[in-house]
Amino acid sequence: MTISISEPTPPASLLAIKDEIRAEALKLGFSVCGFASATDAWPNGGWLREFVQAERHGAMGWMEETLERRSHPTAMWTDAKSAVVLGVNYGPDIDPLEQLADPARAAISVYAQGDDYHDVIKKRLKVLAGWMHRRFGQEVKVFVDTAPLLEKPLAQRAGLGWQGKHTNLVSRQFGSWLFLGSVLTTLDLPADDAEVDHCGSCRACLDVCPTNAFPAPRQLDARRCISYLTIELSGPIPAEFRPAMGNRIYGCDDCLAVCPWNKFASLSNEAKLVAREALRQPSLAELAVLDDAAFRALFSKNPIKRIGRDRFVRNVLYAIGNSGDAGLMAVVEPLLDDPAPVVRGAAVWAARRLLGDDAAALKRGENDESVLAEWS
Incomplete structure (x- = not known):
């Protein structure tokens, strides 16, 4: 028995x-x-x-x-x-990857909109x-x-x-x-059944990563992740990752957005994320000219406020450098004289990307080693 x-x-x-x-x-x-x-x-x-x-x-x-x-x-x-x-x-309420199609506008991670x-x-x-x-x-x-x-x-x-x-x-x-x-x-309650893995052979999230931040499935090297680079890293972003950033100025949704299981989320009837209209693909030109007061006002009660104006404008300048639009030099050039070295350095990189060798004519007297490194 x-x-x-x-x-x-x-x-x-x-x-x-x-x-x-x-x-x-x-x-x-x-x-x-x-x-x-x-x-x-x-x-x-x-x-x-x-x-x-x-x-x-x-x-x-x-x-x-x-x-x-x-x-x-x-x-x-x-x-x-x-x-x-x-x-x-x-x-x-939209596919976040659609934000990447217009290089003159910023792509902000949906959770931060x-x-x-x-x-x-x-x-x-x-x-x-x-x-x-x-x-x-x-x-x-x-x-x-x-x-x-x-x-x-x-x-x-x-x-x-x-x-x-x-x-x-x-x-x-x-x-x-x-x-x-x-x-x-301190309530001792019975646990629910744990969920099991349903990824199967799918590797869409790994393959879409612009900077190859996943050494293996379920392993992340944060040092290569655009979310880490744009949010956590305070100094200049390593040059090898800047072109791959495209117009992503705060976070990166690529690996989340391609997940096949999202199709079930789209069928939910509950209220979706309430995004601020001002943060749905804002113009890079408008973001680049934010001073500290304007930055704080725009991002009041928003997670982006935590990284501060200088780090944010740094990200915007990298995106401008990736835009291919030399007309944006009108907002880049004044930032070559910004008080923050991280902003000046990003402005140098953007100018060199947009103007090539002609950017040398804009070189200023500079004492900061990180900015001098951008010129050289």
């Missing part, structure tokens, strides 16, 4: 609590809600350590500094028992966590991706999706377009 051993069924009261939390999360505007154990062993901390040891994190020193705290959810909070993992669909999602999601998380604390009397803590919590593997364990070959979360319902947030709690 064969005896099958099944997993014990959680008490009905715990399942009811999960149903209550999920219903409340959806009411607050989250697209999906799943549950994972915060105490189970997992290998993801080791994978992150290998990533840092290989120096693929580039200049993101905070990843090395917070390595131990990222090793496991309980390293963030020893009392945590369960994770409530939330997702918000931010699928765009509206209000800062960290603020939007954190507000919802705090409301949900407060409700959970009042309703069930247990302790709670909220996390968005600014905190050292590995949310993508946690989301996979909660059944929200799986980490695709581009290292981002992929959902069967929302494709590659989910913002993530978590509530850790």
